[in-house]
Amino acid sequence: MFLIDADFRSDTVTRPSAEMLAAMHAAPVGDDVLGDDPTVKSLESNAAERFGMEAGLFCPSGTMTNQIAINVHCRPGDEVICSSLAHIYNYEGGGVAFNSGVQVRSGGDAYGRIFPDDIHRLVQPEMDVHAAPSRLVVVENTANKGGGTSLGLPLLHELHAAAKSHGLAYHLDGARVFNAIVREGDRTEDYRFFDSISICLSKGLGAPVGSVLLGSRDFIAQAKRVRKRFGGGMRQAGYLAAAGLYALAHHVDRLVEDHEKAAEIDQWLSQLDYVLERKPCETNMVLFRIEASGGAPALQSHLAALGIRIIAMDREWLRIVTHRDVTSAHMEALHDGLRSFQP
Numbered sequence: 001m002f003l004i005d006a007d008f009r010s011d012t013v014t015r016p017s018a019e020m021l022a023a024m025h026a027a028p029v030g031d032d033v034l035g036d037d038p039t040v041k042s043l044e045s046n047a048a049e050r051f052g053m054e055a056g057l058f059c060p061s062g063t064m065t066n067q068i069a070i071n072v073h074c075r076p077g078d079e080v081i082c083s084s085l086a087h088i089y090n091y092e093g094g095g096v097a098f099n100s101g102v103q104v105r106s107g108g109d110a111y112g113r114i115f116p117d118d119i120h121r122l123v124q125p126e127m128d129v130h131a132a133p134s135r136l137v138v139v140e141n142t143a144n145k146g147g148g149t150s151l152g153l154p155l156l157h158e159l160h161a162a163a164k165s166h167g168l169a170y171h172l173d174g175a176r177v178f179n180a181i182v183r184e185g186d187r188t189e190d191y192r193f194f195d196s197i198s199i200c201l202s203k204g205l206g207a208p209v210g211s212v213l214l215g216s217r218d219f220i221a222q223a224k225r226v227r228k229r230f231g232g233g234m235r236q237a238g239y240l241a242a243a244g245l246y247a248l249a250h251h252v253d254r255l256v257e258d259h260e261k262a263a264e265i266d267q268w269l270s271q272l273d274y275v276l277e278r279k280p281c282e283t284n285m286v287l288f289r290i291e292a293s294g295g296a297p298a299l300q301s302h303l304a305a306l307g308i309r310i311i312a313m314d315r316e317w318l319r320i321v322t323h324r325d326v327t328s329a330h331m332e333a334l335h336d337g338l339r340s341f342q343p
């Protein structure tokens with residue numbers, strides 16, 4: 001056993017606190033597929049109200065909320081426009097094609113952003129029978145593979161206008177939208193111009209399981225059938241929803257601490273010769289490229305031998321993520337580990 005187990009792989013590794021577990025234990029529950037779990041209902045309406053949306057749908061994962069949204073917005077053969085780094089494109093098991101028969105046209109920059117010009121360039125000509133019909137624009141905020149990039153409301157509004165100028169639906173993969181909101185000082189209701197929003201409770205918010213899909217009443221009514229079809233209808237799900245309600249009430253503002261820790265790590269990396277490049281550190285992620293004879297896996301195993309876990313994304317790039325279970329002892333161990341690495 002290691003003296004320390006410092007887990008910087010993802011903000012999904014957090015364990016529920018005693019207070020969260022108590023809230024889960026105390027939750028009134030029912031059969032949510034039959035429509036009578038009061039805690040699930042309360043989470044869905046709480047999340048919807050926060051974002052100024054009409055309705056919400058509690059789902060097992062952010063992959064499912066995204067996949068349901070795509071399925072409701074699109075028909076087989078349609079195209080979705082997104083960043084080439086998008087989670088829906090890179091990390092959902094080909095679900096866009098498998099679940100909905102939809103294909104992707106991607107563009108944008110190295111930080112996971114797309115711009116209005118990308119939409120105007122990627123959208124297919126409506127009257128051309130050779131082309132797949134463009135149907136949906138998906139943006140991700142913060143952008144995970146881009147390095148936790150916050151897109152900012154002005155860009156999100158411009159993308160909305162561009163999408164609507166072509167009659168496209170507009171979905172937000174907001175797995176980490178609270179990180180963006182806390183960084184920018186936005187209000188959740190500032191995001192209500194989206195047609196649909198997916199938020200994750202099990203990332204920085206620290207719940208063990210769950211995501212909520214938000215949209216109009218009609219959209220959510222359709223989404224509910226798709227959730228059932230995808231096998232995501234859950235019974236006494238109120239125990240899980242209670243953790244989400246607790247997280248929304250208590251774990252949003254503290255995300256600023258995760259951002260401060262990430263900025264500190266980024267600062268350490270800026271002083272290490274073997275670090276060749278860092279993506280801008282805007283929220284709770286640090287993505288960096290190193291030069292080492294063993295590549296990124298060499299640094300990963302050096303740290304692993306010290307009880308510190310990070311992710312090597314490929315031969316050169318590594319990822320460090322901060323979250324509410326990162327302690328000052330973990331931070332110190334990471335700092336020492338990074339400095340003792342012999343590339």
Ligand SMILES: *Cc1c(COP(=O)(O)O)cnc(C)c1O
Nearest residue numbers: 061062063064087140144173175
């Ligand atoms: C984590 C994540 C999701 C959803 O992931 P699940 O593990 O299925 O909950 C979706 N989008 C982004 C950007 C993510 O980081």
